Amino acid sequence: xxxxxxxVIIPTLNAEAVLPSxxxxxxxxxxxxxxxxxxxxxxxxxxxxxxxxxxxxxRTITAKKGRGSQLxxxxxxxxxxxxxxxxxxxxxxxxxPEAVVSLFQSQNKAAAFTLAYDxxxxxxxxxxxxxxxxxxxxxxxxxxxxxIIHRSLYNEIGGYNDIPLMEDVDIVxxxxxxxxxxxxxxxxxxxxxxxxxxxxxxxxxxxxxxxRYYLGAKPxxxxxxxx
Numbered sequence: 001x002x003x004x005x006x007x008v009i010i011p012t013l014n015a016e017a018v019l020p021s022x023x024x025x026x027x028x029x030x031x032x033x034x035x036x037x038x039x040x041x042x043x044x045x046x047x048x049x050x051x052x053x054x055x056x057x058x059r060t061i062t063a064k065k066g067r068g069s070q071l072x073x074x075x076x077x078x079x080x081x082x083x084x085x086x087x088x089x090x091x092x093x094x095x096x097p098e099a100v101v102s103l104f105q106s107q108n109k110a111a112a113f114t115l116a117y118d119x120x121x122x123x124x125x126x127x128x129x130x131x132x133x134x135x136x137x138x139x140x141x142x143x144x145x146x147x148i149i150h151r152s153l154y155n156e157i158g159g160y161n162d163i164p165l166m167e168d169v170d171i172v173x174x175x176x177x178x179x180x181x182x183x184x185x186x187x188x189x190x191x192x193x194x195x196x197x198x199x200x201x202x203x204x205x206x207x208x209x210x211x212r213y214y215l216g217a218k219p220x221x222x223x224x225x226x227x
Contacts, residue, residue: 009075157175
């Protein structure tokens with residue numbers, strides 16, 4: 001019996017330094033025969049991002065800058081039965097295809113990977129534990145953990161909203177705890193922004209923005225603070 005087909009959707013903006021590793025980590029999916037396409041949705045890169053994506057055989061489209069709008073555009077153009085939304089600075093563990101295949105039995109479920117950082121700093125381990133607690137008690141994975149969802153469920157909940165920030169939190173809340181699984185396989189994401197800003201400083205700032213969002217702040221206002 002043939003497997004359903006998966007579309008991987010990657011929003012990019014000047015991602016030439018990280019995109020090759022992200023795409024290389026998707027190679028195991030080819031061996032399983034379910035990887036239909038990789039769609040790179042670019043928000044106006046001025047570097048070699050699109051050249052790298054085209055050379056790797058990806059479908060490339062352009063969209064208004066912003067992850068919300070770029071993810072919307074990717075899903076709208078995707079041809080697969082299932083979607084995997086993935087950040088360009090994230091690499092999936094080699095065993096990721098087995099985890100995806102295990103989800104194919106239920107179209108009414110979505111999943112994210114376990115968060116890890118490509119850093120040996122103790123602060124990275126601290127932040128990974130915080131993310132695990134957030135997933136356990138709030139069922140709230142962020143976008144850097146990836147999101148796997150069937151087309152029908154994606155359409156049922158209305159997909160990603162075109163908002164400048166919190167697009168990942170917004171869609172996960174609409175999926176709901178009962179339909180969301182956290183896979184043991186890891187999504188290993190870049191720690192560069194934390195090294196730049198300070199691990200704890202950036203983590204607490206993000207937590208404060210999340211609190212403001214839950215209290216009703218508009219994503220447009222939060223995006224100004226984030227920038």
